[in-house]
Amino acid sequence: MNEGLMARKRIAGYSMLIPATVLFLLINAFPLVYGLVLSMTDMNYTKPRSGKFIGLENFRSLLGDSEFWSVMGFTIFYTVMVVLFSYALGLQLAVLLNKNIKFRGLFRAAALLPWVIPAVVAAENWRWLLNDQLGLINRTLMRIGVIHEPILFLADPDLARLSVILVAVWKSYPFMMVVLLAGLQSVDNEIYEAACIDGASRTRIFWHITMPMLKPISMICVTLMALWTFNTLSFDNIYLLTQGGPAGSTYVMSIQSYYIAIYRGKIGYASAISVMMMVIIALTVLIYWISQLAAARKTLSRVGEVNG
């Protein structure tokens, strides 16, 4: 292939990227740059003549604010928990719905419903279910005598944290389920049959055959879900359920940024929080890559040793 041909071929490729790129430049790129710039100013809506460039001052005050650290801590905790449990639930349902069950299609559609419900509806319905006096969960548990006093799902600061995680898991597991179901379906039946013939138990088959085969696809959906939860879902779910209460116990970074921007007009400072969110994600990805590289290097060196 000569240079001209390569260049011509490349142009075809570039031109195929055009529709997407136009949208990106228009919609995604500007806010990104704008947000980055804003985060380094003291721009405040309520003070018309603000907007001076102040460099990293916002970040310095942010890192020195103890409330920021506790909010960040909860945001990370929340993300990890949501990803973990939505994965577990999604996996369990995917395994079940991979089996030869009658009306499988209908069950699958039913299991996907939480994905479909608008967030505000989901939040309101969950709030009713979790209500201490009239909510179904408390009433049932009290009626069968498991508890004697209602559980304050949304009123107790610690329980509220668990409740928002619960609702987020409920909303997030369908995506995990769908992806994992796809992964399960790609596993050849023959491998399972061979293992059965060899006398392997179900548990062994699951952990030693199924799970490793699911690894690549699991990485993808876990990464995506972590990203989404951290960035957007943390806002939607929590804001609608508790608005960050009670007593600020379910504050996450996206809500904090929102409040500061909207109610105090300190859009510069709020942008700095958002930029910090991006930094955290970038750092996490970096750490992950480095660990992967280190693991790969170790494997390679071991291989090298073996091969002499």
Add this chain to the structure above:
Amino acid sequence: MVREANWRSYTLLFVLLFIVLLPMINMIFTSLKTDAELYGGNGWFPAEPTLDNYRYVFRNTSFPRNVLNSLIISASVTLISMIAASLAGYALTRFRGRVFGLYKGFLYLIQMIPAVLMLMPLFIVIRKIGLYDHMASLIITHTAINLPVCIWMMKSFYDTIPYDIDESAFIDGCNHFKAFLLLLLPMSATGLASVGIMAFLYSWNEYMLASVFIRTNSLSTLSVGLSQFSQQFSVEWGAMMAASTIATIPALLFLVFVQKYIVQGLTAGAVKG
């Protein structure tokens, strides 16, 4: 053996599904209750089920119009996403080079932007290009925000299609575009279905941008339309739940129809990719 379904599987499935569907059941029951029962009643089942709330939503409010708007917007977003994502995904698979590598990194970066950060700048952009209070504003923003994931999906889908197929088309005299249009696109029905459903659901449920970009009541989406049932310090519960149930139906239908394809689509894609 692994795929056998025994009574244990069925039981576990039913229990999980019941728990998972509780809020939905609650929603439907609430929508069937009268106002008196909503506030005074203690029961979970509607003692005297009524379709009043549904009638109210259909006849007395602008909500049906909102559902229609959402359908239009979500369908457009789905269509554009499918086109742009399949083109870009194909390009990123088949071509090597620094630009393409950087592009992948760029996609990653865009995904990391928190929604909160995007709101005000996006509003400025939308105003500048004159699309404030037009449905088009949501169509392009929803598409753009959702696109990175869609491109990822299509790319990994195309990764599984061996280059030989492209080459057979080249031998027959097609260029890249023709090969794409005539050969690969038809093959990617399942990948497109996955992209379609991701795009559709995102746009269907989106609230923040929809509430700010569109002002005219008759142009609003359903997620904004649902909020008309909230007054300053109270909520019309029966009506809101009836409206939510109505809002869930198209999406559910879409799911039933498409769920088979998503699974296939994702299979071909991400596992081997």
Add this chain to the structure above:
Amino acid sequence: MKRALLSVLLIVAMLTIAACGGNSGNSAGSGGSGEAGSANSGNIGGTGGTGGTGGSGGNGGNSGEVAELVFWDMMWGRSDSYPTTVQKLVEQFNNEHPNIHVTVQIIPWDNFYQQFLTAVTSGAAPDVSTGGFSQSIQYAAMDELIDLSSIVEEWKAEGFDANFPEGSLELHQYNGMQAGIPWIIDPRVITYRKDVFEQAGITELPSTWEEFFEAAEAIKSKTGMTPLVIPGDRDGAQVFLSMLFENGAGITDENGNPNFVTKGVEETLAYVQTLYEKGYIFKGTASYTDTDMDSKLLSGEAAMSYGALRTTVYNSGDPIAEHLGVLPSLKSKSDGTPRTLMWINPIVVYKQTKYPEESKIFVKWWVEHMLPLFTEGAANGYPAVKAMLQDEYFTREPYIEEAIRNAVPYGVPPVWPAKNLYTAWSIIEGENYLGMALQEVVTGNTNLAGIMEKYDKMIQQAFNETN
């Protein structure tokens, strides 16, 4: 394929229903409200204009041409009655003023703060709007409102200005300009069940905190019901504020300087703590919304509720509604003054309008003719114009009449004892400081002094940031 066909058929059916439902029955409510005067009914292509904002052809104030105004009104009443009533009233105005044409858009309460902020800061403000309580001060501080004093002057000449609650006009003044005109008032009331009081043997209505405790104890021991239910979310902040007023305390002093670490505040916190510890309010209060409050009162679990008067919820003919009454507002000690929180929301005109004079004409007319918004639109609250309260609509239920008699005269605005709204209010309300303080007490935090200082710090910071 059959499944696909079925799905398609169902979708088509839905679309048909949606299309029909959207056109009949509510062209006034939705189809009409947005489309007149703006060229954007669903066009996908941009026209380059900014459809939906104030002014059209860009010619300001020519006397020969029709002034196009955009009016953003909040969803003040039920979704079936309010939008149509507003539309009708606007049409009446348009008919009476051939050279002004007003288009109204109803803004939902969810997210309204953000919607207004985004619109105003990017030049997409409407001409006139109602809104939240602090709408006037918030946007006046950003220099985005025009002075409405001329309207007040005209009213003074007509004698109409005596209609407004005392101090309400002054409330919405900023740096000498009239930033907003008060038009709707909404007091916080203590609704009680007369039959339960009878059952508990309460013959005299409590008027102080001490008497309230006695009544609560009687209810608890003789009927087993929880005496009082209050919300614990943002609406709970209002109840707490109202209790502060009952005790003569507030967020600031008379000059609008933050003053939260006071004996008055501490006593109020202790009052709430007693209510919580003695079981006079529910243990789960911190998570309650207004809906929880309504359902607990109407289902017979609580004897009293404290919040907005829930007229849209208490249906007449409902067995419990027959027994509802409204307590006269409380005072904390017998030598105090009864007070309760009362919202007084403004209507404002934005500087971005191209037709300031016409906008003012509209505002003046609107406030003078707004009675149907309540009588037909079922707006939540009462008109700020005293003369309108004589209408028989406001005596249609005993408890509504009692609310007007027993609460409205004692109503004071949220910024009491300050006389003017201050800009820090948006932060204090928006970030829900009082609500959070209340939540701390009702989740068992007994360190009242600590709570007081924590939120005082936040309040101080809010004031620092807005100066």
